[in-house]
Amino acid sequence: MSASAQLPPRCWVEIDLAALERNLKLIRASLPASIRYVAVVKADAYGHGLPHVAARLMHAGADLFAVANIAEAMTIRELSADWPILLLGATLPDEDRYLADYDLAATVSSADEVRRFDAAGRAAGKPIAVHLKVDTGMGRLGVWHDRTPALYEQIRASASVRLAGVFTHFASADEDAAFTARQRALFVDTLGALPGLDPARLFIHADNSAGLESTPGAGGPFNAVRVGLLQFGVLPHPHSLLARVHTEPVFSFHTRVGLVKELPAGTGISYGRTHLLQRDSRIAILTAGYGDGLARAASNRGAVLIRGHRCPILGRICMDQTVVDVTDLREPIPCGEAVVLVGRQRDAEISLAEFSHWADSIPWEMLCSVTKRVPRHYKTPLGL
Ligand SMILES: Cc1ncc(COP(=O)(O)O)c(C=O)c1O
Structure with a gap:
């Protein structure tokens, strides 16, 4: 421990890891049992501190971690050699070789990426796992929905690329239920146009925290959710129906x-x-x-x-x-x-919502804005 870490605190954050664990369990309990839990822990676990948060979420039984980049994935690899990890960000060409080294699943949106990952898998002697991302209206990563079948066929034809999931991302789940429903329907239609797709062997996911408000029950093609903000006990918007899940601030x-x-x-x-x-x-x-x-x-x-x-x-x-x-x-x-x-x-x-409102900001940004000089104090750690 550095000498400065022992000084009396001037400004600090407290992270309640037991609350985080309870939140995961509550969110899980509010969903059909068949739904797997993808814990979104990018940006240093929304500023909460990735090593402690990931360790606690492993203990609580998260099925897969979603991070933005390889550096974040490497932090999780220090805790576990094989816990599944998905990179949500685009992989840069000079990062390709790390996919095999660290056993990471990449998001794939283009034919060029499939070719690159196939080459990286061949060079490493093991296939690269990918989650095929479908753009149903977010206008960011992902292949445009009506071009998905061609990319899917290319993945199927690539010996060194292994399809591990298919997903989409909602643009306005916290403010536009009708558009979210359209995105969800487009995604389901797109899945229906992929021959030989076996959901039982894949992660099929769309819902972020706000999306959970309209998650269909068991039986549809969805078998996973990607939860960020809500697991930290923060609602995605003030009138969220998710208040009934009773998560607690972490x-x-x-x-x-x-x-x-x-x-x-x-x-x-x-x-x-x-x-x-x-x-x-x-x-x-x-x-x-x-x-x-x-x-x-x-x-x-x-x-x-x-x-x-x-x-x-x-x-x-x-x-x-x-x-x-x-x-x-x-x-x-x-x-x-x-x-x-x-x-x-x-x-x-x-509340964090109020603190964010005063800054004309959003809880996601405020959590990421707590600076490096602020120590994080962990309540109920697991002994990292
Ligand atoms: C692709 C993707 N999925 C899921 C999430 C989690 O969203 P939330 O924090 O609203 O649950 C994010 C967050 O930015 C994201 O970018």
């Missing part, structure tokens, strides 16, 4: 009070003096800023919790400091007092 974000002082009415606060005190005030200066992951866009909009009270952010959030109003707190606030940026304190809560 992530909470904390800092401390560095200084408390009194200032007279009329004083400008922080850079640009964008807030002028309306009354004689007591302010607290927190030991965290945008250099830690508080969005500057939340200046003069957000709030924090101190002793269970909401204290509004005054003026611009700085790189390492944030000013909040503690005038209405009756109690004295000592230097070093704990502050919650996201999470619960006493009976109060600031």
Whole structure:
């Protein structure tokens, strides 16, 4: 452990791994038993820390991990030599050889990729696993749906490429149910146009967290879901039906009070003096800023919790400091007092959705925005 890791914390994240495990189990229990669980853990497991999260999800029984790139896959390989891993991002030509080395499944969208992966499989002496991605309206990776049969035939004809899955991705599952239904129907039609397809031997998947709201029951072609946000206990949108699954937040974000002082009415606060005190005030200066992951866009909009009270952010959030109003707190606030940026304190809560809203952002982005200097503290680890 580095010497700095033993310092008292100024800004930190707490990750509740037991909640993560409970979430996976709850999500699974809400789905037909035949549905396999693809854990989406890209971007350092949405900022939660990939090694700890992947270890806990293995313990909880995730069937497959989905990551963005080979570096992330290598982190999982340090935990397990053979847990199935899918690369969701496009593979670059100079990365092809790592597919066999690390036993990774690649996403395939084009004839050129099939040729490349076939060559890589031949060179390695073992076939490269691929998940064929169908573009049903996302307009990103994947082969356009009506060109899928030709690519499928090319895969079937390639001795060193092995089809391990077929999938699509929804563009607006959190805001456009009709378009999602159209994408789902197009995908099902596309699967029907692939002769000899044996779903029992493949992962057939479409649903991300928001897609789960409209997942058909057992019996359709789908036999897997790809869950990212929801496993971390965050709903994909405020009115999500998934609230009934009762997942719990895994992530909470904390800092401390560095200084408390009194200032007279009329004083400008922080850079640009964008807030002028309306009354004689007591302010607290927190030991965290945008250099830690508080969005500057939340200046003069957000709030924090101190002793269970909401204290509004005054003026611009700085790189390492944030000013909040503690005038209405009756109690004295000592230097070093704990502050919650996201999470619960006493009976109060600031949700990640609210924290994201203040920044005109989304929970996915806010989780990825917590910076490297912020230590992650793991509750209930498995002894990594
Ligand atoms: C292809 C793909 N599948 C699944 C997911 C998981 O989405 P969510 O975090 O909304 O569950 C993502 C996330 O970005 C994705 O890009």
